Amino acid sequence: MPRLITKPSVVEAAGNKPKIIEEFIGRINSGTDQVSIARMTSPGGWIEPGQTPEFDEYTIVLKGLLRVTTKTDTFDVVAGEAIITYKGEWVQYSTPLSEGAEYMAICLPAFSPEMVHRDT
Template identity: 45%
Template sequence: MIKFHIQRSPFVVPTTDGKLIEEHFGNATDNSEISVAHMVAPAKWSEPFQTPEFEEYTYIIKGRKQFIIENQKIILEAGESIKIEKNTRVQYSNPFDEPCEYIAICKPAFHIDLVHREE
Protein backbone atom coordinates (compact mmCIF):
# COMPACT_ATOMS: atom_id res chain seq x y z
CA MET A 1 0.00 0.00 0.00
CA ILE A 2 1.38 3.42 -1.02
CA LYS A 3 1.58 5.81 1.94
CA PHE A 4 1.99 9.09 0.02
CA HIS A 5 0.82 10.96 -3.06
CA ILE A 6 2.93 13.51 -4.92
CA GLN A 7 0.86 16.06 -6.84
CA ARG A 8 2.58 17.11 -10.05
CA SER A 9 -0.52 18.08 -12.02
CA PRO A 10 -2.79 20.29 -9.93
CA PHE A 11 -6.24 21.06 -11.29
CA VAL A 12 -6.35 24.62 -12.66
CA VAL A 13 -9.77 25.98 -11.80
CA PRO A 14 -11.28 27.97 -14.68
CA THR A 15 -11.92 31.58 -13.65
CA THR A 16 -13.20 34.72 -15.36
CA ASP A 17 -11.62 37.28 -13.01
CA GLY A 18 -7.91 36.72 -13.74
CA LYS A 19 -7.27 34.78 -10.51
CA LEU A 20 -5.06 31.69 -10.76
CA ILE A 21 -6.27 28.74 -8.69
CA GLU A 22 -4.23 25.53 -8.75
CA GLU A 23 -5.87 22.90 -6.57
CA HIS A 24 -3.27 20.38 -5.44
CA PHE A 25 -5.59 18.36 -3.22
CA GLY A 26 -9.35 18.57 -2.84
CA ASN A 27 -12.63 17.77 -4.55
CA ALA A 28 -11.35 18.49 -8.07
CA THR A 29 -8.24 16.32 -7.75
CA ASP A 30 -8.54 13.41 -5.35
CA ASN A 31 -11.59 13.93 -3.11
CA SER A 32 -9.42 14.75 -0.10
CA GLU A 33 -11.08 15.75 3.15
CA ILE A 34 -9.28 19.10 2.88
CA SER A 35 -8.30 21.23 -0.08
CA VAL A 36 -4.88 22.75 -0.66
CA ALA A 37 -4.56 25.37 -3.39
CA HIS A 38 -1.88 27.70 -4.70
CA MET A 39 -3.45 31.00 -5.76
CA VAL A 40 -2.44 34.27 -7.36
CA ALA A 41 -4.93 37.14 -7.08
CA PRO A 42 -4.24 39.88 -9.63
CA ALA A 43 -3.98 43.52 -8.65
CA LYS A 44 -7.36 45.18 -8.02
CA TRP A 45 -9.12 41.78 -7.72
CA SER A 46 -12.08 41.14 -5.42
CA GLU A 47 -14.94 38.71 -4.98
CA PRO A 48 -18.33 39.03 -3.29
CA PHE A 49 -18.92 38.50 0.40
CA GLN A 50 -19.47 34.86 1.34
CA THR A 51 -20.26 32.76 4.41
CA PRO A 52 -18.52 29.41 3.79
CA GLU A 53 -19.33 26.16 5.57
CA PHE A 54 -15.60 25.41 5.93
CA GLU A 55 -12.59 26.73 7.83
CA GLU A 56 -10.12 28.52 5.59
CA TYR A 57 -6.43 28.97 6.32
CA THR A 58 -4.44 31.42 4.19
CA TYR A 59 -0.66 31.88 4.05
CA ILE A 60 0.64 34.87 2.07
CA ILE A 61 3.74 34.14 -0.03
CA LYS A 62 4.09 37.46 -1.91
CA GLY A 63 2.19 40.73 -1.93
CA ARG A 64 -0.75 41.64 0.30
CA LYS A 65 -4.34 40.46 0.64
CA GLN A 66 -7.29 42.20 2.23
CA PHE A 67 -9.96 40.42 4.26
CA ILE A 68 -13.18 41.97 5.53
CA ILE A 69 -14.33 39.64 8.31
CA GLU A 70 -17.61 40.46 10.03
CA ASN A 71 -17.07 44.16 9.03
CA GLN A 72 -13.44 44.26 10.27
CA LYS A 73 -10.77 45.04 7.65
CA ILE A 74 -7.55 43.04 7.94
CA ILE A 75 -4.54 43.24 5.62
CA LEU A 76 -1.97 40.45 5.58
CA GLU A 77 1.50 40.66 4.07
CA ALA A 78 4.04 38.06 2.93
CA GLY A 79 4.93 35.66 5.74
CA GLU A 80 1.64 36.15 7.60
CA SER A 81 -1.27 33.74 7.87
CA ILE A 82 -4.86 33.63 9.10
CA LYS A 83 -7.49 31.05 10.03
CA ILE A 84 -11.12 31.99 9.42
CA GLU A 85 -13.74 29.87 11.16
CA LYS A 86 -16.57 28.29 9.16
CA ASN A 87 -19.88 30.16 8.93
CA THR A 88 -18.06 33.52 9.13
CA ARG A 89 -19.04 36.28 6.69
CA VAL A 90 -15.92 37.31 4.76
CA GLN A 91 -14.82 39.13 1.63
CA TYR A 92 -11.45 38.43 0.01
CA SER A 93 -9.76 41.04 -2.19
CA ASN A 94 -6.49 42.43 -3.48
CA PRO A 95 -7.09 46.19 -3.84
CA PHE A 96 -3.35 46.78 -4.19
CA ASP A 97 -1.21 47.47 -7.28
CA GLU A 98 0.70 44.17 -7.23
CA PRO A 99 -0.47 40.53 -7.42
CA CYS A 100 -0.85 38.49 -4.24
CA GLU A 101 0.42 34.91 -4.17
CA TYR A 102 -0.81 32.64 -1.39
CA ILE A 103 -1.72 29.14 -0.26
CA ALA A 104 -5.29 28.40 0.85
CA ILE A 105 -6.36 25.34 2.82
CA CYS A 106 -10.04 24.57 3.39
CA LYS A 107 -11.46 22.07 5.87
CA PRO A 108 -13.63 20.36 4.80
CA ALA A 109 -12.48 20.62 1.20
CA PHE A 110 -13.70 23.54 -0.89
CA HIS A 111 -16.91 22.93 -2.80
CA ILE A 112 -18.86 25.67 -4.56
CA ASP A 113 -22.08 24.54 -2.83
CA LEU A 114 -20.48 25.31 0.56
CA VAL A 115 -19.33 28.88 -0.23
CA HIS A 116 -22.64 30.82 -0.15
CA ARG A 117 -21.46 33.87 -2.08
CA GLU A 118 -23.70 36.92 -1.94
CA GLU A 119 -25.04 38.43 -5.14
Protein backbone atom coordinates (compact mmCIF):
# COMPACT_ATOMS: atom_id res chain seq x y z
CA MET A 1 0.00 0.00 0.00
CA PRO A 2 1.32 3.49 -0.81
CA ARG A 3 2.54 5.68 2.04
CA LEU A 4 2.12 9.44 1.83
CA ILE A 5 5.00 11.52 3.22
CA THR A 6 3.34 14.81 4.21
CA LYS A 7 6.47 16.68 5.34
CA PRO A 8 10.22 16.20 5.65
CA SER A 9 12.35 16.08 8.79
CA VAL A 10 15.01 18.75 9.10
CA VAL A 11 18.38 17.11 9.72
CA GLU A 12 21.49 18.80 11.16
CA ALA A 13 24.10 19.53 8.52
CA ALA A 14 27.89 19.59 8.65
CA GLY A 15 29.88 22.51 7.36
CA ASN A 16 31.06 26.01 8.05
CA LYS A 17 27.63 27.69 7.60
CA PRO A 18 24.03 26.66 8.33
CA LYS A 19 22.63 24.41 5.59
CA ILE A 20 19.08 23.08 5.53
CA ILE A 21 18.60 19.36 4.91
CA GLU A 22 14.98 18.26 4.49
CA GLU A 23 14.84 14.46 4.48
CA PHE A 24 11.67 13.20 2.83
CA ILE A 25 12.64 9.54 2.69
CA GLY A 26 15.35 7.98 4.82
CA ARG A 27 16.33 6.60 8.19
CA ILE A 28 14.92 9.56 10.18
CA ASN A 29 11.74 10.67 8.38
CA SER A 30 10.34 7.41 7.02
CA GLY A 31 12.42 4.72 8.73
CA THR A 32 13.77 3.65 5.34
CA ASP A 33 17.33 2.29 5.26
CA GLN A 34 17.44 1.29 1.56
CA VAL A 35 17.46 4.86 0.16
CA SER A 36 17.37 8.45 1.35
CA ILE A 37 15.95 11.39 -0.60
CA ALA A 38 16.53 14.90 0.68
CA ARG A 39 16.31 18.49 -0.49
CA MET A 40 19.39 20.54 0.39
CA THR A 41 19.49 24.33 0.62
CA SER A 42 23.05 25.61 1.02
CA PRO A 43 24.09 29.24 1.48
CA GLY A 44 26.81 30.91 -0.53
CA GLY A 45 30.28 30.12 0.79
CA TRP A 46 29.21 26.86 2.45
CA ILE A 47 31.71 24.00 2.51
CA GLU A 48 31.56 20.70 4.35
CA PRO A 49 34.37 18.41 5.45
CA GLY A 50 35.51 15.85 2.92
CA GLN A 51 34.05 12.37 3.29
CA THR A 52 34.48 8.79 2.14
CA PRO A 53 30.91 7.42 2.36
CA GLU A 54 29.63 3.85 2.31
CA PHE A 55 26.86 4.84 -0.13
CA ASP A 56 26.47 6.06 -3.71
CA GLU A 57 25.03 9.58 -3.95
CA TYR A 58 22.95 10.85 -6.86
CA THR A 59 22.61 14.64 -6.86
CA ILE A 60 20.40 16.86 -9.04
CA VAL A 61 20.98 20.62 -8.84
CA LEU A 62 17.74 22.64 -8.92
CA LYS A 63 19.18 26.16 -8.41
CA GLY A 64 22.64 27.68 -8.25
CA LEU A 65 25.96 25.85 -8.43
CA LEU A 66 27.20 22.90 -6.38
CA ARG A 67 30.94 22.25 -6.43
CA VAL A 68 31.94 18.60 -6.08
CA THR A 69 35.62 17.97 -5.42
CA THR A 70 37.30 14.56 -5.56
CA LYS A 71 40.96 13.62 -5.10
CA THR A 72 41.52 14.09 -8.85
CA ASP A 73 38.81 16.44 -10.20
CA THR A 74 36.53 19.37 -9.44
CA PHE A 75 33.05 19.54 -10.96
CA ASP A 76 30.84 22.63 -11.00
CA VAL A 77 27.31 21.26 -11.28
CA VAL A 78 24.68 23.84 -12.24
CA ALA A 79 20.89 23.88 -12.26
CA GLY A 80 19.54 21.19 -14.56
CA GLU A 81 22.63 18.98 -14.22
CA ALA A 82 23.32 15.94 -12.05
CA ILE A 83 26.34 14.10 -10.68
CA ILE A 84 26.90 10.63 -9.23
CA THR A 85 29.53 9.99 -6.57
CA TYR A 86 30.42 6.43 -5.58
CA LYS A 87 30.87 4.75 -2.23
CA GLY A 88 34.42 4.40 -1.04
CA GLU A 89 35.66 7.46 -2.97
CA TRP A 90 36.65 10.69 -1.18
CA VAL A 91 34.40 13.65 -2.04
CA GLN A 92 33.74 17.17 -0.77
CA TYR A 93 30.70 19.36 -1.48
CA SER A 94 30.52 23.16 -1.43
CA THR A 95 28.50 26.10 -2.74
CA PRO A 96 31.09 28.79 -3.57
CA LEU A 97 28.84 31.36 -5.28
CA SER A 98 26.97 34.00 -3.27
CA GLU A 99 23.56 32.66 -4.36
CA GLY A 100 24.23 29.25 -2.81
CA ALA A 101 22.40 26.22 -4.22
CA GLU A 102 19.33 24.04 -3.89
CA TYR A 103 19.63 20.38 -4.83
CA MET A 104 18.18 16.93 -4.29
CA ALA A 105 20.41 14.18 -2.91
CA ILE A 106 19.54 10.49 -3.20
CA CYS A 107 21.75 8.06 -1.28
CA LEU A 108 21.84 4.26 -1.76
CA PRO A 109 21.76 2.84 0.86
CA ALA A 110 20.23 5.60 2.97
CA PHE A 111 22.50 8.24 4.51
CA SER A 112 23.56 7.80 8.11
CA PRO A 113 26.20 9.70 10.13
CA GLU A 114 27.97 6.40 10.82
CA MET A 115 28.32 5.63 7.11
CA VAL A 116 29.57 9.02 5.84
CA HIS A 117 33.10 8.93 7.34
CA ARG A 118 33.80 12.66 7.36
CA ASP A 119 37.35 14.00 7.64
CA THR A 120 38.27 15.19 11.11
